[in-house]
Amino acid sequence: MLRRIISIFKRDLKVNLKDFISLYIFVIPVLFAIAINLFTPGINDTTINLALLEGENPEQVRYFKDFAKVELFGDIDNIKSRVKARDDIVAILPNQENYYIMSQGNEPKGVIEFAKILNSFYQLDIQIEDTNVEIKDFKRTIPPLKKQLVNTAILFISILGGMLIAINIVEEKVDNTISAINLTPTTRKTFILGKSIIGLLLAIFGSLVLIFITGFTDTNLIQLLMIVFVSTLLSLLVGFIQGLNNDDIMNAAGSIKLLFLPLIAGALAIELLADKWQKFFYWNPFYWAYKGNDAVLSKTGSWKEILFYSSMVLILSTVVYLFLAPKIRKGLE
Amino acid sequence: MIKVKNLYHSYSNDDNYAVKDVSFEVTKGEIFGFLGPSGAGKSTTQNILTGLLELQKGEVSVAGYDIKKIIPKMFNKIGMSFEQSNVYSKLTAKENLEFYRKLFDVKTRNPDELLRLVGLKGKENKKTGDFSKGMKHRLTFARSMINNPELWFLDEPTTGLDPAIASEIKNIIKEQNDKGVTIFLTTHNMYIAEELCNRVAFIIDGEIKLIDSPKNLKLQYGDKLVEVEYIENGNLIQETFSTVIKSDKKKLQNLIGKHEIQTMHTKEATLEEIFIKVTGRRLV
Ligand SMILES: Nc1ncnc2c1ncn2[C@@H]1O[C@H](COP(=O)(O)OP(=O)(O)OP(=O)(O)O)[C@@H](O)[C@H]1O
Numbered sequence A: 001m002l003r004r005i006i007s008i009f010k011r012d013l014k015v016n017l018k019d020f021i022s023l024y025i026f027v028i029p030v031l032f033a034i035a036i037n038l039f040t041p042g043i044n045d046t047t048i049n050l051a052l053l054e055g056e057n058p059e060q061v062r063y064f065k066d067f068a069k070v071e072l073f074g075d076i077d078n079i080k081s082r083v084k085a086r087d088d089i090v091a092i093l094p095n096q097e098n099y100y101i102m103s104q105g106n107e108p109k110g111v112i113e114f115a116k117i118l119n120s121f122y123q124l125d126i127q128i129e130d131t132n133v134e135i136k137d138f139k140r141t142i143p144p145l146k147k148q149l150v151n152t153a154i155l156f157i158s159i160l161g162g163m164l165i166a167i168n169i170v171e172e173k174v175d176n177t178i179s180a181i182n183l184t185p186t187t188r189k190t191f192i193l194g195k196s197i198i199g200l201l202l203a204i205f206g207s208l209v210l211i212f213i214t215g216f217t218d219t220n221l222i223q224l225l226m227i228v229f230v231s232t233l234l235s236l237l238v239g240f241i242q243g244l245n246n247d248d249i250m251n252a253a254g255s256i257k258l259l260f261l262p263l264i265a266g267a268l269a270i271e272l273l274a275d276k277w278q279k280f281f282y283w284n285p286f287y288w289a290y291k292g293n294d295a296v297l298s299k300t301g302s303w304k305e306i307l308f309y310s311s312m313v314l315i316l317s318t319v320v321y322l323f324l325a326p327k328i329r330k331g332l333e
Numbered sequence B: 001m002i003k004v005k006n007l008y009h010s011y012s013n014d015d016n017y018a019v020k021d022v023s024f025e026v027t028k029g030e031i032f033g034f035l036g037p038s039g040a041g042k043s044t045t046q047n048i049l050t051g052l053l054e055l056q057k058g059e060v061s062v063a064g065y066d067i068k069k070i071i072p073k074m075f076n077k078i079g080m081s082f083e084q085s086n087v088y089s090k091l092t093a094k095e096n097l098e099f100y101r102k103l104f105d106v107k108t109r110n111p112d113e114l115l116r117l118v119g120l121k122g123k124e125n126k127k128t129g130d131f132s133k134g135m136k137h138r139l140t141f142a143r144s145m146i147n148n149p150e151l152w153f154l155d156e157p158t159t160g161l162d163p164a165i166a167s168e169i170k171n172i173i174k175e176q177n178d179k180g181v182t183i184f185l186t187t188h189n190m191y192i193a194e195e196l197c198n199r200v201a202f203i204i205d206g207e208i209k210l211i212d213s214p215k216n217l218k219l220q221y222g223d224k225l226v227e228v229e230y231i232e233n234g235n236l237i238q239e240t241f242s243t244v245i246k247s248d249k250k251k252l253q254n255l256i257g258k259h260e261i262q263t264m265h266t267k268e269a270t271l272e273e274i275f276i277k278v279t280g281r282r283l284v
């Protein structure tokens, strides 16, 4: 079974790599990542960047490392040029008895405030256990736009996986080759699994590429992949159905675009609507996937939380599957 | 090799049958011809035998497997050449075969050798989307024997091919049969059927009218065919009558009594003429 699944996947890959539209779909995650980086300059990280003088106060460095990303430099000149760089980094430098903050001037206010507070906390000897409230409070002041864009892009990429599958199913339909496959020991299950792989891999690799380029590298990748996996299942299902129902690649891809609607609705509901409206979106798998991604990307997600969101997506996708499975099976006859 | 008993099939799931009460058996090593006009139910029957269509009513066993509950292993033993060629147009001829062979569990034939056999040597690395109809058809035919099938279904294997290639295909079919392969051949082409088949079934409107060997049919109808040219209302009309079928004999007597006969001679019946006599219908 595995051998056949891999053969089917390799065939799809070979065809897709020679085809303009599917090649384009392959590079979309990279384009997304670049676009997100361009549109949200200066928010490369959800944590704060600090530049410090090396060897000046090792205890302070250790303390700051608990709360921020610390970069060490040999002298003031190096720090100056680093602070001038495009991203948001501020320096905390000694000034006789005291410390002062050096900034470029274009950093968000929150970053400066954070640096000030952190410095005061250090001097007052407040430990990480005492400062929980302040840290969380600060997090909200970081512009969440980049995180939101990356989150939406991840879900979008999962839909692209479905699109790719639809394209490949349309090919089998137009060439009428499914009947030839049905006359080999390949079972329908094997065929479906084989055809799914390329969509799943696109979603997984696409998401990884996206978070690496946009700088979310330090998120919990296993949690991320879990959410990507479950949210892709739904797109794959829709990809199969639309592939079987259409004789034309563009039509198939077009009907898959319908999935963007619940995706956007889920994202907007979470970002914009008050708590009392949330329950109206519980039916929407993308709603839960978005929540899951958000928890992963902000690194606030406990495993319990992530598992809950994943299960919600999985349960809702299963409902869709139970509804669509007979149609898929029939379409493959 | 094939056993079919009281097979019915309706596409609309009602009493409107495309195949009605069809029963026949094909023995090991035989070439069995399934002959009938368009829409007779040939492909329907064949698709049920290969599991492409669901078995609704009747008993069917193929290569020792009950079709009611098909197990995937069965497909290692059978091959099918489709009436309408169906290959991946974005892959080359060779890539098509290389992919297909990996889907079987049994020893498969070398794609290059198969392509040479059907006259596609030199075209191995050409995308089949750029193939002519006949070339695609030959590729579909070649693909059907990649798993060395014991039982080989051929739906119109020579249709649309030029005579030289058709004759090559005919030879390949003969060779396979000599190696012991059982063949279920669906065709309109009576000459191919006459030449290749050990037995033929005539099917019309979903029903089998007769099953016999071409040799027996010829013995039965052979010299007993009369071709008559006569004049009716000033027109010269040509008609063929059997001297064994009762209604034909009557018509012939009538004709001789009423019309002016121009020519009249007996001749050997072709399978096609026998078909028309037996079923009252033309093949195409
Ligand atoms: N998918 C289908 N849905 C509904 N009716 C069908 C379908 N396929 C075939 N039929 C009908 O079933 C009957 C038998 O068709 P079938 O394809 O078996 O004929 P055939 O003998 O193979 O003809 P041909 O020589 O043209 O290939 C025809 O009346 C046809 O219209």
Ligand SMILES: [Mg+2]
Residues within 6 Å of the ligand: B042, B043, B044, B083
């Ligand atoms: Mg047919």
